[in-house]
Amino acid sequence: MQIDKNQLIPLYKQVEHVLEEKITSGHWEVGSQLPTEQELSDLFDVSTITVKRAVIELVNKGYLFRQRGKGTFVSGAVKEQDINSFISLTTDSEEEHPHELISFSIEDAGIEVAEKMNLQKDSPVIKIKRLKTENSEPQALEYTYLPAAKCPGLTPNDINNELIYNLLKGKFNIALGRAKAIIKPFIVLNEQAKLLNIESGSAVFEWERFTYTKQEEIIEYSKFYIRQDKETYYTEVFF
Amino acid sequence: MQIDKNQLIPLYKQVEHVLEEKITSGHWEVGSQLPTEQELSDLFDVSTITVKRAVIELVNKGYLFRQRGKGTFVSGAVKEQDINSFISLTTDSEEEHPHELISFSIEDAGIEVAEKMNLQKDSPVIKIKRLKTENSEPQALEYTYLPAAKCPGLTPNDINNELIYNLLKGKFNIALGRAKAIIKPFIVLNEQAKLLNIESGSAVFEWERFTYTKQEEIIEYSKFYIRQDKETYYTEVFF
Numbered sequence: 001m002q003i004d005k006n007q008l009i010p011l012y013k014q015v016e017h018v019l020e021e022k023i024t025s026g027h028w029e030v031g032s033q034l035p036t037e038q039e040l041s042d043l044f045d046v047s048t049i050t051v052k053r054a055v056i057e058l059v060n061k062g063y064l065f066r067q068r069g070k071g072t073f074v075s076g077a078v079k080e081q082d083i084n085s086f087i088s089l090t091t092d093s094e095e096e097h098p099h100e101l102i103s104f105s106i107e108d109a110g111i112e113v114a115e116k117m118n119l120q121k122d123s124p125v126i127k128i129k130r131l132k133t134e135n136s137e138p139q140a141l142e143y144t145y146l147p148a149a150k151c152p153g154l155t156p157n158d159i160n161n162e163l164i165y166n167l168l169k170g171k172f173n174i175a176l177g178r179a180k181a182i183i184k185p186f187i188v189l190n191e192q193a194k195l196l197n198i199e200s201g202s203a204v205f206e207w208e209r210f211t212y213t214k215q216e217e218i219i220e221y222s223k224f225y226i227r228q229d230k231e232t233y234y235t236e237v238f239f
Numbered sequence: 240m241q242i243d244k245n246q247l248i249p250l251y252k253q254v255e256h257v258l259e260e261k262i263t264s265g266h267w268e269v270g271s272q273l274p275t276e277q278e279l280s281d282l283f284d285v286s287t288i289t290v291k292r293a294v295i296e297l298v299n300k301g302y303l304f305r306q307r308g309k310g311t312f313v314s315g316a317v318k319e320q321d322i323n324s325f326i327s328l329t330t331d332s333e334e335e336h337p338h339e340l341i342s343f344s345i346e347d348a349g350i351e352v353a354e355k356m357n358l359q360k361d362s363p364v365i366k367i368k369r370l371k372t373e374n375s376e377p378q379a380l381e382y383t384y385l386p387a388a389k390c391p392g393l394t395p396n397d398i399n400n401e402l403i404y405n406l407l408k409g410k411f412n413i414a415l416g417r418a419k420a421i422i423k424p425f426i427v428l429n430e431q432a433k434l435l436n437i438e439s440g441s442a443v444f445e446w447e448r449f450t451y452t453k454q455e456e457i458i459e460y461s462k463f464y465i466r467q468d469k470e471t472y473y474t475e476v477f478f
Contacts, residue, residue: 017350053428060425060445083322083422087476111256182473183322185424185442186299189292203424203442206299234421237326 003044011046015054018044023063023074034064034072059202065229066199075229083233086207087179099142102129102195104156106148113145116210117218124148128159131195134230138196141225150174150219165211168219177214181207183233188225196227204228242283250285254293257283262302262313273303273311298441304468305438314468322472325446326418338381341368341434343395345387352384355449356457363387367398370434373469377435380464389413389458404450407458414453421447422472427464435466443467 003014019040022028034040037055041048055072058064066072105127114121125145132140144164146154151172158167168174186206193200204225211220242253258279261267273279276294280287294311297303305311344366353360364384371379383403385393390411397406407413425445432439443464450459 020350056426056428060423062423080421084474084476086474111259176478178475178477180473180475182319182471183422184299184301184471185444185467187295187426187442189295201440203426205424228424232421232423234419235323235325236417236419237323238417239415 003046012050012053012057015040015044015046015050016057019054019058020061020063023058028074030074030076032074033070034074036071059229062229062232065227066202067197068194068199078229078232080232080234083183083235086183086233087181087209099130099132099160101156101160102131104128104159109145113221116208117145117147117221119147126151126154130159139227139230141192141195143223145221147219164220168211174219175214176219177212177216179209179211179220181209183207186225192225196225198227205231205233242285251289251292251296254279254283254285254289255296258293258297259300259302262297267313269313269315271313272309273313275310298468301468301471304466305441306436307433307438317468317471319471319473322422322474325422325472326420326448338369338371338399340395340399341370343367343398348384352460355447356384356386356460358386365390365393369398378466378469380431380434382462384460386458403459407450413458415458416451416453416455418448418450418459420449423447425464431464435464437466444470444472 003011003018005011007014019034028034034055035043037048037051040051044051055064055066059066062078063075064072065075106124107127108122109117109119109125111121113119113125113127114123117125119125124147126148128144128146130142130144131138132142146164151168154167154171158171162170165176169176184206186204188196188198188202188204189200193202196204198204204227207224207226209220209222209224210218213219242250242257244250246253258273267273273294274282276287276290279290283290294303294305298305301317302314303311304314345363346366347361348356348358348364350360352358352364352366353362356364358364363386365387367383367385369381369383370377371381385403390407393406393410397410401409404415408415423445425443427435427437427441427443428439432441435443437443443466446463446465448459448461448463449457452458
């Protein structure tokens with residue numbers, strides 16, 4: 001293969017370019033599995049460390065994703081969306097974005113959630129954990145927290161059939177004021193990685209969303225962990 | 240210390256809460272170094288794996304950052320800024336945000352940059368690599384690419400004293416049309432981590448910025464790698 005050890009370009013960059021070309025040319029199709037790092041190392045006659053580095057670069061660029069214990073795969077096209085539409089997009093119809101309910105409980109807020117929501121740590125909170133899928137592939141892990149006192153009688157079935165914003169407005173008569181979302185890079189480990197079906201240690205988007213009532217009380221707090229090979233965000237200015 | 244092995248809360252969460260309280264209460268000051276993982280493990284009588292997990296969670300939350308070969312430190316306040324101001328903020332006065340020039344060269348675009356900028360891979364491109372510092376601490380690693388044909392005679396000294404947008408407009412008479420910036424989570428490795436003074440494998444923000452002329456040609460392409468303990472971004476909607 002086209003690896004030249006006498007060239008000035010680092011070996012991992014050369015490997016990266018060859019792999020990238022195989023992907024962008026369509027030689028390797030979306031969803032197809034890459035040879036193992038050992039196989040690629042034999043193929044290119046370079047160390048597995050060199051191969052690993054090239055693969056990490058291509059994961060970072062969004063061309064590849066790694067699945068726990070399964071291997072490395074070619075990513076589909078990443079959905080690029082206006083970053084300002086993140087909040088409103090999360091109010092899309094549920095039918096288009098199926099969510100799998102992982103857990104639903106009413107518990108004490110606990111230190112962390114209490115701090116975020118301006119509650120006492122023993123205030124009862126509805127805690128909802130869901131996995132958003134698309135084409136039966138995990139896309140985002142979502143944690144939603146609602147003050148139980150404001151949402152009496154909410155059941156798992158309610159959130160299966162209706163959007164949370166619609167429930168707050170329709171079922172509980174709450175006037176929403178504003179929502180703020182904060183983005184961060186985040187490294188998922190263990191169970192979270194497993195649910196998202198990516199390698200432990202992968203970088204994902206973390207969005208924290210705070211929804212306020214017209215009275216400026218926090219009525220909803222959510223955390224979203226979104227695979228970077230599934231979504232990306234842009235902002236634009238015109239001069 | 241307040242770790243209770245009979246409690247239902249996982250040990251790492253308990254360790255995390257104790258550490259978080261020491262930080263938020265100001266018991267540990269901004270910039271101060273944490274005890275080593277071994278020392279914390281002895282202190283709490285838990286495994287170093289448990290300590291490591293608690294520390295990663297606190298790094299993810301922005302409370303701590305890890306410095307290569309030095310240890311773990313308490314983060315300063317993270318600057319939270321409107322995500323839409325990212326592009327315009329990068330046009331702030333240079334004096335307020337000192338940049339250290341790492342390299343400046345005129346080279347062939349190469350496959351990757353050519354693809355991003357719609358150039359031939361052997362088109363000459365000015366490649367600029369800089370480190371943005373604040374209070375003498377690295378904050379962002381910035382790569383800027385300019386088509387050499389459009390910026391004749393540009394010198395390292397020019398960019399030291401003037402903003403790139405101002406140079407394009409003033410020195411080279413280019414009418415800017417728009418700029419688009421795309422955000423992604425990114426794992427920095429080796430040299431990049433070293434320059435940013437964080438552990439290899441840490442998650443940072445990657446911003447890619449494309450600046451277009453009024454004629455819709457790409458006149459500037461930049462990549463920014465920004466430490467997540469230094470900046471964070473939000474977006475907001477009002478209902």
